[in-house]
Amino acid sequence: MSFLDLLELDFVQTALIAAAVLGLVAGVLGPLVVTRKMAFAVHGTSELAFTGGAAALLLGVGIGYGALAGSIIAAVLLGVLSRRESDRDSVIGAILAFGLGMGILMLALYKGRASNKFGLLTGQIVGVDSTDLNLLVVSSGVVLVVLAFIYRPLFFASVDPDVAVSRGVPVRALSVVFAVLVGVATALSVQVVGALLVLALMITPAAAAMRVTASPLRATVLSVVFAEVAAVGGILLSLQPGLPVSALVTAVSFVIYLVCRGIGALRRRVLV
């Protein structure tokens, strides 16, 4: 089949739409996640999304709902248990390890097709069907609307918490709300790139963007562009040779990251 024939296929188009929506959400959240130093929290949340997905598989309900439940529980747990930034890493480590173990246990108990299991870890975007797509689009919409409403105070709280608190910004509550938003976005990404590779969509593009600009607005725009290129581009590249989507998504996003690091370093040398 030629490349263009492949693009005609329904499941490929569904996958492309899913990737585009996901790129937008992950790209918008990314700079905030990086600013708040939550990369590890995203990773932990995605492992719990895996656990939730595995539980759903075992119980015979939709994997998407299981992943969503898993990561929201993880987000709330993290928000409640790690009151201080200093002990956040260790709390995540503890929860992550336990969740991953539970997930593996549930997969071991599952008697269905093995490809379903593998897909949770490495992504199965070509398996996204129209109900999944609906869930994805609606949840993404909700995430973006909530984020638009809380964006300014959330950004304030992320970069300058002391002064934000003094201006009456509910810093503590916002951090729980943000953790839940990240949880939802993570659960959505898990279906596309898998639990192991969520960071490639949520962290890498933002980290790349923040290397080349100090303007928060420009960083967010770039981060969305990079995430889109990685997600959509990764799928397109994977079609013809029939390679795993997640491998190409992460590869594209990592190349972008390296290029941005290079540009950032060059620029600093020129400026100094």
Next chain:
Amino acid sequence: MSAISLRGARLSYGDRVLWDGLDLDVEPGEFLAVLGPNGSGKTSLMRVLLGLQPLSSGTVLIAGGNHAIGYVPQQRALDQSMTLRGRDLVGLGLDGHSWGFGLRGRRERRIRVDAAIASVGGSRYADSPVGVLSGGEQQRLRVAQALVGDPAVLLCDEPLLSLDLANQRVVSELIDKRRREADTAVLFVTHELNPVLPLVDRVLYLVGGRFRVGTPEEVMNSRTLSELYRTPVEVVRVRDQILVVGAGACEEQTHHLSAEAAS
């Protein structure tokens, strides 16, 4: 009506009492310097006024509430790699607390932010990442951030720290101008009284649970400070400077000058 009003205020952590029975009214336009050795409860007083720390007993009242307060926090360097420019930091002081994107009124917002930055002489580095700025440059942006929101009360926690003499004058004159023109009440925590002495209306001096409020003449004299420190303290006036000698013997150094004079 007073801008700040404390009645019978007491703050203690466990059985450690920072201050007790504090009655304080700060009028609009008044400049109150808050002095005291490390750990005497100056920052804690700010936190009480900001509503971040409940009083153990007594009452606190701020005219206009939290949004009327401009706050320059005790210096902590901003993260090196932060994606934030000087103008973003200052802009957050203007409307960072309001919900939504704030797409309307961007032009007017920009004008106000630019003016605030220019008033602290920060236009040159307003578009640089804050993380690469020097401590003094960050501190001046902090002052701009506190002033841009048109505060009725200004709380400054050691705002002159890491500023050179010229910029100490720029910043303290800016704050002075603000309170004269806009009647802003100023609480100014400092370890160095001399740079702001001409501006100070009253002094609040905290030492180990005791305190004294009054004009610089009433508080900064040998008898009062000896009572506060419970050890002989000599206060000397040299031209328009106040030198405190001996306070360092029992507490940590309060004034650079006292260290110099004692050695």
